[in-house]
Every structure is written in C-alpha cells, then in structure tokens.
Amino acid sequence: NAGVTQTPKFQVLKTGQSMTLQCAQDMNHEYMSWYRQDPGMGLRLIHYSVGAGITDQGEVPNGYNVSRSTTEDFPLRLLSAAPSQTSVYFCASSYGYRSTEAFFGQGTRLTVV
C-alpha cells in the first residue's frame, strides 16, 4: 500500500496564482485532513472531512478550499496565493474517529513569492 500520497513535494508560486495540492490515500479511510506546519506554530488544522461529500473548516481555513468527491482524494485549493501561505502542508487520514492512528503524507513545501 502507498498510504497517503501528496503531490507535488515542492512548489513555488507567485502572489495571486492559484493551485491545487493533491492528496490521495488507498486505505479506505473515512477521515482526512489538511494541516500547515510553520516554525514555532506546530501543525494547524486547515480543513477536514469526515467522509465523501462532507467537509468542514479547521483552525486556519481562510484562503483555502477543499472538496471530497471520493473517499480516496482530498485536494486542497489555494485560491489566490499570498506570501503568508508559504508553509509545509501535510495531508493526513485515519480510519475512524476515536483512538485511531492518523497517517500522514510526506508533505508539500510551498513557497509564495
């Protein structure tokens, strides 16, 4: 099994550009989420999904959109990139809700210039 796969690994954007970070998992997990990791800030939840067709906002959702049309995929869209969105982005998935392990992708390092 591939686990959680994120693409791309690295990306440089210009301010105002849009892009989609891809996340796919092959473990039939219901729960998927996106985090951003910034120095001194830890991991902050952007958006999450408890199943196909259901998404909700996390702690820092502004400037990001998500959709969950299938169980496997959970793309994160940056609508109009800003330098403040320079970060490392992690996608995670887990089978259910309680006491289950979250599996993380390898991360996408995004730089907005």
Added chain:
Amino acid sequence: AQRVTQPEKLLSVFKGAPVELKCNYSYSGSPELFWYVQYSRQRLQLLLRHISRESIKGFTADLNKGETSFHLKKPFAQEEDSAMYYCALLGGSNYKLTFGKGTLLTVNP
C-alpha cells in the same frame, strides 16, 4: 475549545540522560491523547497513544487528568531519539486532532 500546550520549543540532553517532554491540555470532555514524532526528512508518525498504555522505543506517557498533563518520558535517551515531538488531542464533536507547537529534542553524544 481544545488546546494543547508544549512549553518547551527546544530540549537538549546528553546520551544516556533521562528525558521528559511536557504536554498539557485543555479539554472539557474525556480526552484522547497521542504523541507523534517527526524524524529528520521523514513524515510525521504516531509514537504512542494514552489508551494503549504501551512503551514504544523506550518512551512512555501517562495521562494525568488531575494535572491535565500527558508528559512523554524516557529513562535513557539515545542519539536516534533526536526529532520533533508533537503532543496531540483528539476531541470535539467531529473528533478533530489538535496539535501542540512541538518540542525539538536533541540528544548529544
């Protein structure tokens, strides 16, 4: 609201010394707590969870509801323990996983 606090950004110890990474939480219900670890150039992975009461790589963590703490301990640190450690709490109506800001542990030879 749920909150996880890791008071130490950096922790440096010598090989063979005991290590304790602190974690305090704020949550109105019954918490589910975890420690995740991120080694250099690797993805974040689960180290241990409080409900399992297990020891992984010599690490243990006990949930203290009275002190609202879930400190991670190891009696004898090894160089390969050097990594970023995150305490996390699973809770809320949609069981969101909330992370602390992390502690970077460096074990010196």
